[in-house]
Amino acid sequence: MNALAATSRNFRNAARILGLDAKIEKSLLIPFREIKVECTIPKDDGSLVSYVGFRVQHDNARGPMKGGIRYHPEVDPDEVNALAQLMTWKTAVADIPYGGAKGGIGCTPRELSKSELERLTRVFTQKIHDLIGTHTDVPAPDMGTNAQTMAWILDEYSKFHGHSPAVVTGKPIDLGGSLGREAATGRGVVFGTEALLAEYGKSVKDLTFVIQGFGNVGSWAARLIHERGGKVIAVSDITGAIKNPNGIDITELIKHKESTGSLLNFGGGDNMDPNELLVHECDVLIPSALGGVLNRENASSVKAKFIVEAANHPTDPEADEILSKKGVIILPDIYANAGGVTVSYFEWVQNIQGFMWDEEKVNNELQRYMTRAFHNIKNMCKTHECNLRMGAFTLGVNRVARATVLRGWEA
Numbered sequence: 001m002n003a004l005a006a007t008s009r010n011f012r013n014a015a016r017i018l019g020l021d022a023k024i025e026k027s028l029l030i031p032f033r034e035i036k037v038e039c040t041i042p043k044d045d046g047s048l049v050s051y052v053g054f055r056v057q058h059d060n061a062r063g064p065m066k067g068g069i070r071y072h073p074e075v076d077p078d079e080v081n082a083l084a085q086l087m088t089w090k091t092a093v094a095d096i097p098y099g100g101a102k103g104g105i106g107c108t109p110r111e112l113s114k115s116e117l118e119r120l121t122r123v124f125t126q127k128i129h130d131l132i133g134t135h136t137d138v139p140a141p142d143m144g145t146n147a148q149t150m151a152w153i154l155d156e157y158s159k160f161h162g163h164s165p166a167v168v169t170g171k172p173i174d175l176g177g178s179l180g181r182e183a184a185t186g187r188g189v190v191f192g193t194e195a196l197l198a199e200y201g202k203s204v205k206d207l208t209f210v211i212q213g214f215g216n217v218g219s220w221a222a223r224l225i226h227e228r229g230g231k232v233i234a235v236s237d238i239t240g241a242i243k244n245p246n247g248i249d250i251t252e253l254i255k256h257k258e259s260t261g262s263l264l265n266f267g268g269g270d271n272m273d274p275n276e277l278l279v280h281e282c283d284v285l286i287p288s289a290l291g292g293v294l295n296r297e298n299a300s301s302v303k304a305k306f307i308v309e310a311a312n313h314p315t316d317p318e319a320d321e322i323l324s325k326k327g328v329i330i331l332p333d334i335y336a337n338a339g340g341v342t343v344s345y346f347e348w349v350q351n352i353q354g355f356m357w358d359e360e361k362v363n364n365e366l367q368r369y370m371t372r373a374f375h376n377i378k379n380m381c382k383t384h385e386c387n388l389r390m391g392a393f394t395l396g397v398n399r400v401a402r403a404t405v406l407r408g409w410e411a
């Protein structure tokens with residue numbers, strides 16, 4: 001199912017559970033603003049190439065719109081729209097004072113040189129600079145982008161508006177980035193997993209984990225699980241997949257990937273078929289790459305007891321139903337990966353205050369926010385007799401709807 005149809009279906013289910021007014025339901029489904037821009041840049045060889053960039057600003061009832069920018073060949077308007085909507089519910093679940101947005105450029109960043117990426121990012125920023133801002137819409141990294149991308153956006157934006165560190169988060173520490181932001185999404189995934197497992201009297205150190213994606217989110221989640229004594233028994237990325245039933249030494253794997261550019265042929269494991277990864281025997285499956293990877297084709301073969309959605313919308317609604325019937329417990333994306341945007345909020349606060357926190361404070365506050373949100377979701381599950389996804393959606397949608405009503409409808 002298309003990402004936008006899937007996200008909207010979850011939203012509508014939550015609206016029905018909450019008994020939301022039809023007028024509010026309709027208004028919350030329609031994005032505040034959709035931006036589509038042409039970005040033409042000279043390649044290093046002098047030829048010209050054109051890309052399409054998007055920024056969808058979904059909702060700002062609770063505060064400035066917030067969300068990452070993705071560079072990936074599959075970026076399209078519907079997907080960006082779905083991801084922007086998810087950000088609105090996610091920031092509300094985390095109870096941080098933001099709305100939701102998302103952006104992206106349809107490109108293959110691995111095939112562009114650093115200078116081509118810089119030109120593309122600067123042209124994109126020139127096209128959208130009037131529509132983003134510290135108190136309007138604050139971008140951050142997502143798939144295919146990183147702290148360097150944010151530094152270019154900050155620099156280009158500042159040419160038009162003066163030095164503006166809080167216009168982006170996830171930037172380098174030297175430019176006002178927050179300690180702990182790079183690891184934050186993976187760390188939040190682990191805090192969320194710990195909160196979930198505690199409900200079942202289990203802990204990370206007793207369980208086996210399979211992780212799809214070994215970029216920012218997947219590699220940090222793997223590293224922190226490994227540090228806690230959890231056994232990561234299979235990992236994949238775009239280059240392939242590896243497994244070791246006794247547990248992969250993640251510290252060594254990170255070194256191997258840094259030196260070879262690939263997970264494959266790692267001495268401490270065997271190469272495996274990446275198609276087998278999601279259905280590999282394990283306690284906890286953590287999809288940390290693309291959307292829609294769990295679908296009606298593979299859901300019935302999944303063997304994990306828990307799925308922690310580190311990626312955005314990795315499970316489509318058909319798979320959700322199949323997995324639920326099998327008794328698989330799913331920690332939903334709008335909670336599980338909210339650690340990134342939560343520390344982005346801490347970064348924005350630090351920039352506005354002009355005061356830097358130490359890393360211990362960032363990590364402690366992140367744990368406090370993730371634990372609080374988990375208990376808020378559990379309360380919604382109890383009130384509405386629903387699963388964790390609907391618990392999270394009803395929590396987020398209810399907070400956004402309340403803010404919308406309080407702001408009023410007068411023109």
Ligand SMILES: NC(=O)C1=CN([C@@H]2O[C@H](COP(=O)(O)OP(=O)(O)OC[C@H]3O[C@@H](n4cnc5c(N)ncnc54)[C@H](O)[C@@H]3O)[C@@H](O)[C@H]2O)C=CC1
Nearest residue numbers: 142143144185213214215216217237238289311312337340
């Ligand atoms: N970076 C962040 O702070 C946040 C990211 N997310 C979500 O987490 C997911 C991953 O994002 P990042 O780690 O930031 O991206 P990234 O670009 O750092 O890493 C993506 C990883 O996915 C792998 N990958 C791509 N296609 C794959 C495939 N077909 N099979 C297996 N692996 C594949 C890549 O090789 C890479 O290891 C995305 O869904 C993103 O929206 C969610 C919240 C915050």
Ligand SMILES: O=C(O)CCC(=O)C(=O)O
Nearest residue numbers: 067068140142340341344
């Ligand atoms: O840190 C942020 O502002 C947003 C991160 C993001 O794009 C996400 O949570 O999906």
